[in-house]
Amino acid sequence: MTLQDPLIGCVLDGRYRVDARVAVGGMATVYRALDMRLDRVLALKVMHPALATDAAFVERFIREAKSAAGLDHPNIVGVTDQGTDGGYVYLAMEYVAGCTLRDVLRESGALQPRAVLDILEPVLAGLGAAHRGGLVHRDVKPENVLIGDDGRVKIADFGLVRGVDGQTSATTGSLLGTVSYLAPEQIQSGPLGPFTDVYACGVMLYEMLTGTKPHRGETPAQVLLAHVQSEMPLPSALVSGLPAELDGLVARAAARDPQLRPADAAVFLSMVRAARSRLTDAQLDAFPYQALVRPGPAAPADATGFTGSGSGSGPGSGPDDVTSVVPLPAVAVPPAEAPMERTAVIEVEPGGIPGPPPPGAVPGAAGEPPAGEPPARRGGPSRRALFSLLGLVLVALGAGAGVWYINSGQFLRTPGVLALTEKEARRTLERAGLGVEVEYAFSGTVEKGRVIETDPERGERVRRNAVITVVVSRGPEVVQVPDLAGVPLGEAKRLLTEAGLTPGEEEGRFHPAIARGAVIATDPAIGTELRPDTPVDLVVSRGAEVEVPDVLGLPEGTAQQRLREAGFEVEVAAGRVFSEFPAGAVAEQDPAGDSRAGEGETVTLAISKGPEMVVVPDVRGLGEDDAVRVLEDAGFEVSVQRFFFTGTVFNQSVREPDSAPKGSTITIFVR
Missing domain, CATH: 3.30.10.20 (Trypsin Inhibitor V; Chain A)
Structure with missing residues (x-):
C-alpha cells in the first residue's frame, strides 16, 4: 500500500502549491509545484523533516540557496527563493522537464563518444561558472545532471557547495558526498577546490563511455579505498577502440593527485574541446558494442544494508552509489523511494579509511573463528531455500533482460556518417547492425562520393537491422548545352529551359543554309558542362544574304512587287508623308536600297502624299x-x-x- 505524501496538495508560504513528488534524495525531497503568484511551474526542494531540526543541515540548506542564487548560467539550475513554513524548510528553483543523466545511463548503458561530449561540455561550462565565482559543487554525479526535453543540459543540487576560501576540508570525521564520485582529498580530509569537481567529472566521463563505474566494491568502504589507492582504469580497457584522446581525458581528470588534474572545470572544458577537435566523425559516432555485451561485476544484494529500489536498481547503480549518513565500515541508509544516487554523510572512524590487511592476515569477515576451530553453525536459510532464492533471482534476471530487449535492446541510435565516403559510411552502419541503401544526389557543398544525409537522421532511435538510406553526393550538378543547330528559335528556348539552362541574348547572322529564325550556334558551344540556370546565348539565322532593291519614287504597287521578287516580305507604314515624290510613290524604305539583308526579312515602306505646298x-x-x-x-x-x-x-x-x-x-x- 502506497501512502499519500502529506505535502502534495499543500500550499507553502501561501504561494507554492505542491502538485507532485519528483524525486527523493538524501537530504531533501523534490516536488513539482506551482508559483500561484507568478503562475509558473517550478521545483520545490523540501528538506526532510528529520533533518530540519538539525541546525547544521539547515545552515547548509540555506547556504545552497544563497550560493546557487548567485549563479546565473544557462547550464546551472537557477534558484529563485528560499523559505520556511512551519516545520518545512524549502528552496524554490527552476523546473527542468526531462530526465537525469542517471536515467539515460540506466536505459542506454554506455553512450557514443559524441553523446558523451555533448553532455560533458555543458556540465563543465556550468561548473566553470561556479568555479569562477569561487564555489565548489562537491557532489557532481549523474543524478545532478539534468537533461531537458529540449536537449539542454544543466547541473543541479548545489547543496554541498562550499566557497573555495571557506571550509574546504573535512575535519569532523564525516564525509558528505556520493561514494562513487568522491575525490581522494575528500576521503582523506585534504583541501578541496575546483579540482575536486573535476575528479567527479572524470568518473562520470568514464561511466558514460563504459556504462559502469571505475571503482566497485561490496561496501562503500571498499569503494572509498579504491579511490584513494587505485589508479583510474582507462575506458578503452573495457570498450576497445575508444580513442586515446578519451583515455587521456579520463586519466587527467581523475588523477589521484589533485595537482595532476586540470585546475578547474574551465581548463578541463578546453582540454575536452581540443580532444574533440582531433576526433573524426567515425570515432565520435562509434557504437560501444562491448559495453553492451560485457556487463560489469554485480554487487551482492543488500551487501551494505540498503533497502528499496535505490539498492542496485538498473545498470550503473549499486550499494556504492547510494550515499547517506554512513559510519565506516558499517553503512546505514534511509530507505530509497527511487533509484537515485543520494548525498550522504559518511562517518569515518579514527585513523581514516582502513588500509589493506597487514601481511599474514587471513582475509575474511570480522569475527571468524581461529584456524583449527570448527565454525559454529550460523542461523539462516537452508541450502534448499538458498537454491530456491537463486532460482527466483535467475528468473527475475531473465525477465529483466527480456524487458530490456523489448524496450531497449531492439533499438539503437543511428550513427552519424555525414561527410564520410560511401565505403566508410557503409562499414560504420553495417558494424552497428544496420542495413544500408544508397541513393545519389547532386550537391554544391559536399564533395563527390561523400554522404550528404541519411534517413533516419543521426541520433534517431531505430530497430536493429533497420535499413538506413544513405544519400551520397554526385558533386555539383552540371548540365550539358544541347545541340540546337537548325532548331527554330522558340523550340530552342524551350529545350534550353528543359535542360536546366536559361536562354540568353540573341544575335542575328546571315547563313546560306540555315533557314531564317533557326539557331546557327550557341555560346558556350554544344556539349559544354554548365551549372544549372547558366545563361546560354543564341546565334540566330537571318537567312541568306540578299541585296535590297531601291524602290524610292516608284509607285507603291510596283515597289512591293520588286521587293517580293527579291525574296523579302513587305510592310507599309500607316499614314503618308510629304516628300519630293509624287503622291502614291514610295517616299522612304527600311532597309535602304542597295543595302544587304536576310532573305525573307521584312522591308518597311512609307508612301508619299506628294510635296507640301x-x-x-x-x-x-x-x-x-x-x-x-x-x-x-x-x-x-x-x-x-x-x-x-x-x-x-x-x-x-x-x-x-x-x-x-x-x-x-x-x-x-x-x-
Whole structure:
C-alpha cells in the first residue's frame, strides 16, 4: 500500500502549491509545484523533516540557496527563493522537464563518444561558472545532471557547495558526498577546490563511455579505498577502440593527485574541446558494442544494508552509489523511494579509511573463528531455500533482460556518417547492425562520393537491422548545352529551359543554309558542362544574304512587287508623308536600297502624299540678305541673279499669293 505524501496538495508560504513528488534524495525531497503568484511551474526542494531540526543541515540548506542564487548560467539550475513554513524548510528553483543523466545511463548503458561530449561540455561550462565565482559543487554525479526535453543540459543540487576560501576540508570525521564520485582529498580530509569537481567529472566521463563505474566494491568502504589507492582504469580497457584522446581525458581528470588534474572545470572544458577537435566523425559516432555485451561485476544484494529500489536498481547503480549518513565500515541508509544516487554523510572512524590487511592476515569477515576451530553453525536459510532464492533471482534476471530487449535492446541510435565516403559510411552502419541503401544526389557543398544525409537522421532511435538510406553526393550538378543547330528559335528556348539552362541574348547572322529564325550556334558551344540556370546565348539565322532593291519614287504597287521578287516580305507604314515624290510613290524604305539583308526579312515602306505646298513670301524691295533669310525660313531654296550692285530685290520667280512645293527653289532678281 502506497501512502499519500502529506505535502502534495499543500500550499507553502501561501504561494507554492505542491502538485507532485519528483524525486527523493538524501537530504531533501523534490516536488513539482506551482508559483500561484507568478503562475509558473517550478521545483520545490523540501528538506526532510528529520533533518530540519538539525541546525547544521539547515545552515547548509540555506547556504545552497544563497550560493546557487548567485549563479546565473544557462547550464546551472537557477534558484529563485528560499523559505520556511512551519516545520518545512524549502528552496524554490527552476523546473527542468526531462530526465537525469542517471536515467539515460540506466536505459542506454554506455553512450557514443559524441553523446558523451555533448553532455560533458555543458556540465563543465556550468561548473566553470561556479568555479569562477569561487564555489565548489562537491557532489557532481549523474543524478545532478539534468537533461531537458529540449536537449539542454544543466547541473543541479548545489547543496554541498562550499566557497573555495571557506571550509574546504573535512575535519569532523564525516564525509558528505556520493561514494562513487568522491575525490581522494575528500576521503582523506585534504583541501578541496575546483579540482575536486573535476575528479567527479572524470568518473562520470568514464561511466558514460563504459556504462559502469571505475571503482566497485561490496561496501562503500571498499569503494572509498579504491579511490584513494587505485589508479583510474582507462575506458578503452573495457570498450576497445575508444580513442586515446578519451583515455587521456579520463586519466587527467581523475588523477589521484589533485595537482595532476586540470585546475578547474574551465581548463578541463578546453582540454575536452581540443580532444574533440582531433576526433573524426567515425570515432565520435562509434557504437560501444562491448559495453553492451560485457556487463560489469554485480554487487551482492543488500551487501551494505540498503533497502528499496535505490539498492542496485538498473545498470550503473549499486550499494556504492547510494550515499547517506554512513559510519565506516558499517553503512546505514534511509530507505530509497527511487533509484537515485543520494548525498550522504559518511562517518569515518579514527585513523581514516582502513588500509589493506597487514601481511599474514587471513582475509575474511570480522569475527571468524581461529584456524583449527570448527565454525559454529550460523542461523539462516537452508541450502534448499538458498537454491530456491537463486532460482527466483535467475528468473527475475531473465525477465529483466527480456524487458530490456523489448524496450531497449531492439533499438539503437543511428550513427552519424555525414561527410564520410560511401565505403566508410557503409562499414560504420553495417558494424552497428544496420542495413544500408544508397541513393545519389547532386550537391554544391559536399564533395563527390561523400554522404550528404541519411534517413533516419543521426541520433534517431531505430530497430536493429533497420535499413538506413544513405544519400551520397554526385558533386555539383552540371548540365550539358544541347545541340540546337537548325532548331527554330522558340523550340530552342524551350529545350534550353528543359535542360536546366536559361536562354540568353540573341544575335542575328546571315547563313546560306540555315533557314531564317533557326539557331546557327550557341555560346558556350554544344556539349559544354554548365551549372544549372547558366545563361546560354543564341546565334540566330537571318537567312541568306540578299541585296535590297531601291524602290524610292516608284509607285507603291510596283515597289512591293520588286521587293517580293527579291525574296523579302513587305510592310507599309500607316499614314503618308510629304516628300519630293509624287503622291502614291514610295517616299522612304527600311532597309535602304542597295543595302544587304536576310532573305525573307521584312522591308518597311512609307508612301508619299506628294510635296507640301507653301505660300511663297513676297520679298520684293528687301535687301538681298534679308530676302534670302525670309525664303529659307519658309522652307525654300533660294537662287540669286544680280544685274546691278545696289543689292535690292526687284523681282522673284514665284510670289504671293502663289504657292510652291516646300523645299523647291525660288529665284530672286537683285539690282
